[in-house]
Amino acid sequence: MLTRQIIPYHSCRVTYDCQETGSKQTDLFRSTHSWRKEGPRYDSVLVQGQQRSSVFFARVLGLFSLSHHDKTYGLAILQPFIRKHRNKVTGYIELEEVSVEWYELCFIESIIRAVHILPPTPKNHRFIVQDLVDGDAYLRFIGIN
Amino acid sequence: MHSLAHLVDGIKRRGPTLNYSTDRGEALHPQNKKYWGRSNRQESSSKQVSYAFCCLGFDFTLILIKMLHMATESEVIQKLRYQVDNYDEQQGLLQGSEEFSKMASDSYQHILLCSPNTNQTTISAYNVSIHREHGITGFIESLSSFLKRNNLESDLHPYNVGLSLRCSHLYADKTDHPLSLMPSHL
Numbered sequence: 001m002l003t004r005q006i007i008p009y010h011s012c013r014v015t016y017d018c019q020e021t022g023s024k025q026t027d028l029f030r031s032t033h034s035w036r037k038e039g040p041r042y043d044s045v046l047v048q049g050q051q052r053s054s055v056f057f058a059r060v061l062g063l064f065s066l067s068h069h070d071k072t073y074g075l076a077i078l079q080p081f082i083r084k085h086r087n088k089v090t091g092y093i094e095l096e097e098v099s100v101e102w103y104e105l106c107f108i109e110s111i112i113r114a115v116h117i118l119p120p121t122p123k124n125h126r127f128i129v130q131d132l133v134d135g136d137a138y139l140r141f142i143g144i145n
Numbered sequence: 146m147h148s149l150a151h152l153v154d155g156i157k158r159r160g161p162t163l164n165y166s167t168d169r170g171e172a173l174h175p176q177n178k179k180y181w182g183r184s185n186r187q188e189s190s191s192k193q194v195s196y197a198f199c200c201l202g203f204d205f206t207l208i209l210i211k212m213l214h215m216a217t218e219s220e221v222i223q224k225l226r227y228q229v230d231n232y233d234e235q236q237g238l239l240q241g242s243e244e245f246s247k248m249a250s251d252s253y254q255h256i257l258l259c260s261p262n263t264n265q266t267t268i269s270a271y272n273v274s275i276h277r278e279h280g281i282t283g284f285i286e287s288l289s290s291f292l293k294r295n296n297l298e299s300d301l302h303p304y305n306v307g308l309s310l311r312c313s314h315l316y317a318d319k320t321d322h323p324l325s326l327m328p329s330h331l
Contacts, residue, residue, distance in 0.1 A: 002269040002285065009258040016255075020228055021235075028259070033278050040278070061279050063258055064271065068297045074258050077275065077284075090210040091218075100279050105291040108256050123206070132217040135225050
């Protein structure tokens, strides 16, 4: 187990059906400790939950692939966010960070798309999901309240 | 403010501004009156608005964010409406193009890992590196239980202690957590 070979990756390209136009859209998200030599960058993604209707927001801490019986599987280390209700005043979806020790492993196939999440500010200690970056994000998150 | 946007066009069309009046015509007054009717009929100042909201217990910046949110939302909706209205046209254009045939063929890969590390590494070395980066502990154990759950385990090791759903207490519904089984339907 300990000597099993894996290949770490620093970015990932995900293609999804855009809910706005029905066409294929491509997102590129990164998970690297040194982004253009300017420090770490760990992007956030939307992950399919086990139930069909459930989705999760998570930060990607690491990406790697490992082989088993001549097949290669991509795995991701995720740090899930706890979803709070939409802010009554601003209307944005708010998230709370959990401790890094509650990370999850998942197959990269369950990642739906990349999400733009704003970090907390001194005034607001919660993360904010930017659901208006494009039509697809708007339609996907419209049911979340 | 908005009328400034038409200034250049206006000058180009009508010539130097000395020759005519730059006031807004009376035809535009009803519109202004409508806005005035909705206001508090005071000289507007952001300080006043801010004070009013503070009295109600709101944070002014939050109100601004909300206004921004509403404005962006209406923009997104407009875009969506445009997409819906012009759907047929675009489909007609698309069907001729190569992109459409590429889209129609279902052989695309949903997700693709990019920019690999130049050399392979072992799980124990990776464990050390992610512990250094994120402070993650117990990675090897959780990886092996994850692999076991998905029947990807090739060798026996001392950590086969059955599956543990690490974060199940975080979610309201105990059975609901990120999809970790083989996602065959995706």
